[in-house]
Amino acid sequence: xxxxxxxxxxxxPWLLIGPQLLLVLVFFYWPTSQALYWAFTLEQPWGGGNxxxxxxxxxxxxxxxxxxxxxxxxxxxxxxxxxxxxxxALTLASFVDRALKGxxxxxxxxxxxxxxxxxxxxxxxxxxxxxxxxxxxxxxxIWPGIWDPATNGIHALAMVIVCHAWLGIGYNFVFFLAALxxxxxxxxxxxxxxxxRPFRRMLDLQxxxxxxxxxxxxxxxxxxxxxxxxxxIDTMTEGGPIGQTEVMVYKIYVDxxxxxxxxxxAAQSIILMLLVIGLTFVQFKWVERRVHYN
Amino acid sequence: MKTTWLxxxxxxxxxxxxxxxxxxxxxxxxxxxxxGDLSERVQEMCSRFNASQADYEIVCVSQENYENNLxxxxxxxxxxxxxxxxxxxxxxxxxxxLSGAFVPVRELxxxxxxxxxxxxxxxxxxxxxxxxxGELLAMPFNSSTAMFYYNTDALKAVGFEGAPxxxxxxxxxxxxxxxxxxxxxxxxxxxxxxxxxxQFSAVHNQPIASNGNGYxxxxxxxxxxxxxxxxxxxxxxxxxxxxxxxxxxxxxxxxANEAFTAGECQMSSSxxxxxxxxxxxxxxxxHWDVTVLPIWEGTERHNSLVGGxxxxxxxxxxxxxxxxxxxxxxxxAQPIEAQHWxxxxxYIPVTNxxxxxxxxxxxxxxxxxxxxxxxxxxxxxTPPGEYTRGIRLGNFGAVRQEVSKAMQSVIFDGxxxxxxxxxxxxxxxxxxxxxxQTYKGQQLP
Numbered sequence: 001x002x003x004x005x006x007x008x009x010x011x012x013p014w015l016l017i018g019p020q021l022l023l024v025l026v027f028f029y030w031p032t033s034q035a036l037y038w039a040f041t042l043e044q045p046w047g048g049g050n051x052x053x054x055x056x057x058x059x060x061x062x063x064x065x066x067x068x069x070x071x072x073x074x075x076x077x078x079x080x081x082x083x084x085x086x087x088x089a090l091t092l093a094s095f096v097d098r099a100l101k102g103x104x105x106x107x108x109x110x111x112x113x114x115x116x117x118x119x120x121x122x123x124x125x126x127x128x129x130x131x132x133x134x135x136x137x138x139x140x141x142i143w144p145g146i147w148d149p150a151t152n153g154i155h156a157l158a159m160v161i162v163c164h165a166w167l168g169i170g171y172n173f174v175f176f177l178a179a180l181x182x183x184x185x186x187x188x189x190x191x192x193x194x195x196x197r198p199f200r201r202m203l204d205l206q207x208x209x210x211x212x213x214x215x216x217x218x219x220x221x222x223x224x225x226x227x228x229x230x231x232x233i234d235t236m237t238e239g240g241p242i243g244q245t246e247v248m249v250y251k252i253y254v255d256x257x258x259x260x261x262x263x264x265x266a267a268q269s270i271i272l273m274l275l276v277i278g279l280t281f282v283q284f285k286w287v288e289r290r291v292h293y294n
Numbered sequence: 295m296k297t298t299w300l301x302x303x304x305x306x307x308x309x310x311x312x313x314x315x316x317x318x319x320x321x322x323x324x325x326x327x328x329x330g331d332l333s334e335r336v337q338e339m340c341s342r343f344n345a346s347q348a349d350y351e352i353v354c355v356s357q358e359n360y361e362n363n364l365x366x367x368x369x370x371x372x373x374x375x376x377x378x379x380x381x382x383x384x385x386x387x388x389x390x391x392l393s394g395a396f397v398p399v400r401e402l403x404x405x406x407x408x409x410x411x412x413x414x415x416x417x418x419x420x421x422x423x424x425x426x427x428g429e430l431l432a433m434p435f436n437s438s439t440a441m442f443y444y445n446t447d448a449l450k451a452v453g454f455e456g457a458p459x460x461x462x463x464x465x466x467x468x469x470x471x472x473x474x475x476x477x478x479x480x481x482x483x484x485x486x487x488x489x490x491x492x493q494f495s496a497v498h499n500q501p502i503a504s505n506g507n508g509y510x511x512x513x514x515x516x517x518x519x520x521x522x523x524x525x526x527x528x529x530x531x532x533x534x535x536x537x538x539x540x541x542x543x544x545x546x547x548x549x550a551n552e553a554f555t556a557g558e559c560q561m562s563s564s565x566x567x568x569x570x571x572x573x574x575x576x577x578x579x580x581h582w583d584v585t586v587l588p589i590w591e592g593t594e595r596h597n598s599l600v601g602g603x604x605x606x607x608x609x610x611x612x613x614x615x616x617x618x619x620x621x622x623x624x625x626x627a628q629p630i631e632a633q634h635w636x637x638x639x640x641y642i643p644v645t646n647x648x649x650x651x652x653x654x655x656x657x658x659x660x661x662x663x664x665x666x667x668x669x670x671x672x673x674x675x676t677p678p679g680e681y682t683r684g685i686r687l688g689n690f691g692a693v694r695q696e697v698s699k700a701m702q703s704v705i706f707d708g709x710x711x712x713x714x715x716x717x718x719x720x721x722x723x724x725x726x727x728x729x730x731q732t733y734k735g736q737q738l739p
Contacts, residue, residue, distance in 0.1 A: 042728070045390075045689075048393055048394065051732070096687070240544075240545055241697050241706055242703050257365050259689065259692035259725075260389060260689055261725075263732075
């Protein structure tokens with residue numbers, strides 16, 4: 001049975017969605033169409049003319065092994081940051097859910113990181129991880145040179161990933177906690193009466209029941225790691241050393257704004273956009289169908 | 295009591311606003327890419343200009359560095375919100391030249407009735423910022439070159455008197471310093487391509503690109519992977535591995551300049567423009583001096599490249615604003631203002647007569663300005679030649695990035711210098727070809 005409210009007036013609905021539609025057009029579709037146009041042309045940096053280039057910009061990118069390097073790096077970044085963030089958030093949420101001492105306090109404290117702007121967190125973490133002055137840098141006093149994100153690309157990437165994961169913990173925590181609290185108490189209690197320890201109940205009862213939430217978070221985290229990593233990387237490493245923390249979104253910035261290659265950057269942003277659309281599609285197609293919110 | 299005060303203030307404000315339209319000054323913007331100490335000097339200059347006359351008001355906006363300023367100016371230009379005057383450095387010249395987005399300074403000044411003796415400008419500067427026919431396109435403003443700074447006490451401590459002139463001497467001094475317990479003989483930033491790569495190539499007369507470093511046309515290809523720079527990069531690596539050069543950069547937490555002025559590193563290479571800041575920032579008890587860039591024994595010294603930037607007037611502004619810009623250029627070209635600017639910063643005087651006047655006044659004879667004349671000596675070691683007049687490559691900022699990455703991969707990851715530079719050259723050539731395609735059919739002016 002379907003219940004629908006229907007507008008008799010044909011104009012009114014358009015008027016009502018008009019402002020929103022206009023915003024979307026101006027701030028999303030118009031820039032996207034510009035990027036699409038640039039991706040198929042050679043755009044002069046100062047404006048004033050462009051030449052049709054067909055698929056040249058895309059072919060140039062696909063031939064470039066450095067670009068594939070950033071794709072792989074982005075994939076690793078996405079999986080590592082997402083995995084780390086979700087694991088920590090789930091652990092925290094399951095403890096808070098168990099109504100231990102101080103639960104009320106932790107419920108709000110764990111959300112705080114989400115309220116911190118990425119660049120601000122970047123500055124703080126850069127200090128924490130600084131090889132010479134930072135907290136982590138203290139291990140250099142014990143083993144000199146063991147930690148050096150200024151010259152070692154792996155260290156630098158790890159540093160950014162940890163910071164990204166930390167920022168996402170709050171968001172993931174809220175969703176996990178809500179999902180855990182929606183599980184009827186009786187199921188958990190029944191498990192406890194049958195002699196299942198908390199960890200066993202977590203694995204066999206709670207995890208399967210919160211799977212839809214976990215899947216939703218997985219997709220959201222991956223998308224966020226593709227698009228939100230910019231602010232962090234820009235404040236922490238500026239893509240360095242030797243471009244070893246350049247992920248797809250940062251390479252767009254480097255090539256377009258620093259390198260003045262507007263066309264190449266536009267082509268890359270089209271690819272990134274398709275990737276995010278694809279992920280969103282997976283999310284709708286798979287998750288929304290399977291999730292039963294009651 | 296308070297009400298009366300407020301009332302009179304309000305009245306005064308009304309009186310002021312009522313009076314101002316009659317004497318409304320034309321406002322125009324000037325964006326520049328300097329920060330910190332140098333930015334404050336620019337702001338002072340702007341205030342002096344505004345105080346000197348009542349017709350125009352210049353609004354000076356710092357964009358932190360040359361790179362940001364270029365990006366922001368381009369974005370503003372595309373949105374038709376560009377400043378009237380912007381400061382573009384050596385790396386952004388070709389893009390701007392071909393864009394046609396500017397009013398040539400000569401035309402601007404002639405149109406507004408100012409006569410400026412263009413031949414008086416320093417030849418190294420004109421060769422960077424003028425057309426192949428010698429017409430200057432931008433107003434010379436802050437010009438510099440790379441120099442070699444050293445700690446006089448440290449050098450004396452290991453028995454070296456005077457200024458190091460060759461890399462052999464520098465290596466010997468560094469070895470002795472290390473042996474004497476100095477942690478950081480030479481500060482080295484592998485992202486500093488300007489001093490460690492471009493200026494090295496110029497003083498050794500090594501081609502950076504074919505076609506006379508790009509002056510001959512847009513079809514130039516880079517050649518930095520074929521000459522002495524390969525050996526130089528190999529030497530840098532050797533020095534870093536031996537602990538004689540120490541990596542200092544913003545990413546590492548301390549820049550080379552900071553390490554030098556703090557007395558932690560004993561030698562460093564940087565712009566003559568930092569001479570003024572070093573005098574101010576050097577830690578108590580740190581004694582230092584400056585000299586020309588070292589060369590290898592058995593090579594002949596050539597002139598170093600002019601660095602820094604010039605002022606470009608952008609298209610699309612009103613006649614009134616252009617009048618203001620012309621008045622500002624005329625203001626900074628006055629001998630007194632030019633000399634003051636050069637004194638407080640360290641930038642070289644941009645005119646020949648300016649330099650001669652300062653020489654005659656004995657400006658360079660005593661500290662804290664002594665040594666700055668060596669910058670002119672470095673710039674005029676030989677007349678600008680095919681590979682020492684400048685670098686005219688499209689999208690040069692991106693090429694610099696490639697060289698910077700090559701230097702870092704050699705220093706940090708131990709990639710073989712020849713391989714790193716070959717890769718950088720291949721990528722640089724792709725950048726140049728793409729640029730050539732973008733401006734297909736166009737010639738360098």
